[in-house]
Amino acid sequence: MISKAMEDYLKTIYKLEREGRGEPVGxxxxxxxxxxxxxxxxxxxxxxxxxxxxxxxxxRGVTLTPAGEKVALEVVRHxxxxxxxxxxxxxxxxDAVHEEADRLEHLVSDELExxxxxxxxxxxxxxxxxxxxxxxxxxxxAASRPLATLAGGESGLIGRVSDADPAKLRYLAGLGLxxxxxxxxxxxxxxxxPLRVRVGHDPGAPEHLxxxxxxxxxxxxxxxxxxxxx
Amino acid sequence: MISKAMEDYLKTIYKLEREGRGEPVGxxxxxxxxxxxxxxxxxxxxxxxxxxxxxxxxxRGVTLTPAGEKVALEVVRHxxxxxxxxxxxxxxxxDAVHEEADRLEHLVSDELExxxxxxxxxxxxxxxxxxxxxxxxxxxxAASRPLATLAGGESGLIGRVSDADPAKLRYLAGLGLxxxxxxxxxxxxxxxxPLRVRVGHDPGAPEHLxxxxxxxxxxxxxxxxxxxxx
DNA sequence: CCCTGAGTTTAGCCTATCCTAACGAAGTAT
DNA sequence: ATACTTCGTTAGGATAGGCTAAACTCAGGG
Ligand SMILES: [Mn+2]
Ligand SMILES: [Mn+2]
Ligand SMILES: [Mn+2]
Ligand SMILES: [Mn+2]
Numbered sequence: 274m275i276s277k278a279m280e281d282y283l284k285t286i287y288k289l290e291r292e293g294r295g296e297p298v299g300x301x302x303x304x305x306x307x308x309x310x311x312x313x314x315x316x317x318x319x320x321x322x323x324x325x326x327x328x329x330x331x332x333r334g335v336t337l338t339p340a341g342e343k344v345a346l347e348v349v350r351h352x353x354x355x356x357x358x359x360x361x362x363x364x365x366x367x368d369a370v371h372e373e374a375d376r377l378e379h380l381v382s383d384e385l386e387x388x389x390x391x392x393x394x395x396x397x398x399x400x401x402x403x404x405x406x407x408x409x410x411x412x413x414x415a416a417s418r419p420l421a422t423l424a425g426g427e428s429g430l431i432g433r434v435s436d437a438d439p440a441k442l443r444y445l446a447g448l449g450l451x452x453x454x455x456x457x458x459x460x461x462x463x464x465x466x467p468l469r470v471r472v473g474h475d476p477g478a479p480e481h482l483x484x485x486x487x488x489x490x491x492x493x494x495x496x497x498x499x500x501x502x503x
Numbered sequence: 504m505i506s507k508a509m510e511d512y513l514k515t516i517y518k519l520e521r522e523g524r525g526e527p528v529g530x531x532x533x534x535x536x537x538x539x540x541x542x543x544x545x546x547x548x549x550x551x552x553x554x555x556x557x558x559x560x561x562x563r564g565v566t567l568t569p570a571g572e573k574v575a576l577e578v579v580r581h582x583x584x585x586x587x588x589x590x591x592x593x594x595x596x597x598d599a600v601h602e603e604a605d606r607l608e609h610l611v612s613d614e615l616e617x618x619x620x621x622x623x624x625x626x627x628x629x630x631x632x633x634x635x636x637x638x639x640x641x642x643x644x645a646a647s648r649p650l651a652t653l654a655g656g657e658s659g660l661i662g663r664v665s666d667a668d669p670a671k672l673r674y675l676a677g678l679g680l681x682x683x684x685x686x687x688x689x690x691x692x693x694x695x696x697p698l699r700v701r702v703g704h705d706p707g708a709p710e711h712l713x714x715x716x717x718x719x720x721x722x723x724x725x726x727x728x729x730x731x732x733x
Numbered sequence: 734c735c736c737t738g739a740g741t742t743t744a745g746c747c748t749a750t751c752c753t754a755a756c757g758a759a760g761t762a763t
Numbered sequence: 764a765t766a767c768t769t770c771g772t773t774a775g776g777a778t779a780g781g782c783t784a785a786a787c788t789c790a791g792g793g
Contacts, residue, residue: 278780300741313781315742320779332741332788362592363618376610382603388593508750530771543751545772550749562758562771 275326277379280348281307282317283326286337287345297334346406351381353399353406358389360400367400367451368442401442402433402452402492416452420483420491421461421468428457428474432494441490448472448481450491505556507609510578511537512547513556516567517575527564576636581611583629583636588619590630597630597681598672631672632663632682632722646682650713650721651691651698658687658704662724671720678702678711680721 275283285306289298304314322329326341337345355374359365365373381389386408390396397413398404404413416432423429431454434445449472450456459469459480467482483491515536519528534544552559556571567575585604589595595603611619616638620626627643628634634643646662653659661684664675679702680686689699689710697712713721 276779301739309780310782311741312743312783316780359615363615363622365614365618369614373612373615376612377607380606380610382606384595384599385589385593385603388595392593506749531769539750540752541771542753542773546750 275324275344278317279321279324279326280344280379282314282321283337283341283345284348284352286327286335287342287349290337297330297336299334303335343410346410346412348378349412350406350408351386352378353403354386354389354393354396355381356399356401357393357396357405361393362389366443367436367446368439370400371436371439398433398452400452401436402431403436414495416492416494418493418495420456420458420470420488420493421485423458423493425458425460428455429493430455431491433492435490437490441487444487445491449479450481456491456493505554505574508547509551509554509556510574510609512544512551513567513571513575514578514582516557516565517572517579520567527560527566529564533565573640576640576642578608579642580636580638581608581616583633584616584619584623584626585611586629586631587623587626587635591623592619596673597666597676598669600630601666601669628663628682630682631666632661633666644725646722646724648723648725650686650688650700650718650723651715653688653723655688655690658685659723660685661721663722665720667720671717674717675721679709680711686721686723 282303285303286298289302289306300311300314300318303318304311307314318327318329318335321327321335321341325338326344327335327337329335352374355377356367356370359370359373360367390408396405402416404415406412418429418432420431431450431452433452434442434450436442445451455473457471457474459471461468465485467484468488469480469482471480472478512533515533516528519532519536530541530544530548533548534541537544548557548559548565551557551565551571555568556574557565557567559565582604585607586597586600589600589603590597620638626635632646634645636642648659648662650661661680661682663682664672664680666672675681685703687701687704689701691698695715697714698718699710699712701710702708
């Protein structure tokens with residue numbers, strides 16, 4: 274049986290694997306991400322390796338096996354469906370959904386998953402724009418073009434926003450910046466200065482200044498939004 | 504800290520206290536209801552007594568303290584709100600909600616509780632007609648008049664149905680018998696025979712035969728339905 | 734080539750919750 | 764009054780997960 278704790282380990286290994294560049298995940302990084310001690314992580318990794326959910330090369334790191342990745346994707350699917358459901362159906366703010374979903378994600382039955390999915394109209398991304406893995410365990414590509422790579426005058430649609438910091442999410446919400454919103458970069462001030470952006474293409478639309486740290490949390494859709502025709 | 508396991512013990516003690524007639528709950532009955540061994544129950548009772556959540560008189564039984572009852576009522580409130588939410592908002596069948604709610608009831612935050620409550624329009628009973636304790640920890644009275652106590656020709660509104668057996672719930676749903684539905688007892692066959700009932704007052708309305716076992720699971724509202732004027 | 738330090742693993746413990754087997758208390762029946 | 768029976772508690776142990784302290788590995792730096 275796969276416990277709640279095991280699911281959290283697998284989910285976190287998955288996340289760290291994505292963030293890193295193909296290297297196996299280190300015990301220390303894993304322990305830190307889970308807020309447990311390194312020995313606890315070592316112990317759990319042995320158990321997970323025993324179950325063939327991870328490959329553990331002592332002192333080198335861990336990698337998910339296909340079976341482990343399947344479990345991780347299921348948990349991520351539950352998490353992101355929950356975030357979407359809490360926001361869309363129950364009116365949660367997008368900075369509050371993560372914590373709630375983190376608790377509930379381990380208890381979502383197949384039926385609850387299916388009913389939330391249907392109630393939401395089979396969404397493909399969560400409130401932060403993170404892709405929702407399919408029921409079959411396929412993770413769609415995430416929007417990955419940093420806002421700062423847009424040239425002055427270029428525009429596009431916000432695809433995704435980092436959900437790591439609730440305070441940033443609240444600030445962005447205050448500016449009206451969500452996934453799906455069109456954004457035009459008016460200018461990029463030099464020496465790592467802020468970006469001046471306009472919401473939408475209209476000359477009359479609100480403009481905002483975004484510091485580099487905040488801009489780094491915003492990713493644009495790959496697809497051309499079909500019209501900087503402002 | 505009150506663990507999930509403790510919440511389950513307190514909830515079950517509460518239920519058994521209600522079912523019994525004021526006598527303290529025995530260790531064996533509690534253990535059986537929780538599907539654990541008697542020694543496990545003894546051990547947990549000591550811990551709960553330590554926390555002043557129950558009063559445990561060894562070899563006599565347990566009683567909830569006011570603090571323990573408060574916790575129990577919170578868990579029951581979460582359970583019944585969840586059952587209502589799953590049915591009303593997500594389209595669950597009323598025989599499927601109990602199992603799901605039993606898993607989720609320990610993870611409901613104050614915010615989730617409040618949002619489900621509001622989304623449902625502040626319901627006072629769950630899908631089976633069981634009263635939902637208030638946020639302040641008050642348990643409303645449950646419909647308690649057994650269907651079989653209605654005289655031939657008498658009618659009333661179904662108030663509550665035992666949720667113990669999903670198969671019975673499915674059968675009753677097939678007959679259209681839910682809380683809130685009007686029911687007229689046409690006759691009560693002798694020697695503990697079945698009840699012939701009519702859904703509603705109309706002479707043309709569907710009639711059904713209910714065996715005593717099934718009838719014993721149906722309880723009518725105390726209030727007079729204001730009109731056997733059929 | 735050895736030494737050192739960062740990072741991991743081992744050793745030894747702790748807590749929560751559950752279990753079985755054995756023991757004890759109390760009421761019931763002879 | 765004594766013996767049986769029922770029920771609860773004590774004793775002893777398991778498992779899952781987490782922790783601290785100590786030992787180990789190994790890739791450089793000297
Ligand atoms: Mn999240
Ligand atoms: Mn998210
Ligand atoms: Mn229930
Ligand atoms: Mn119910």
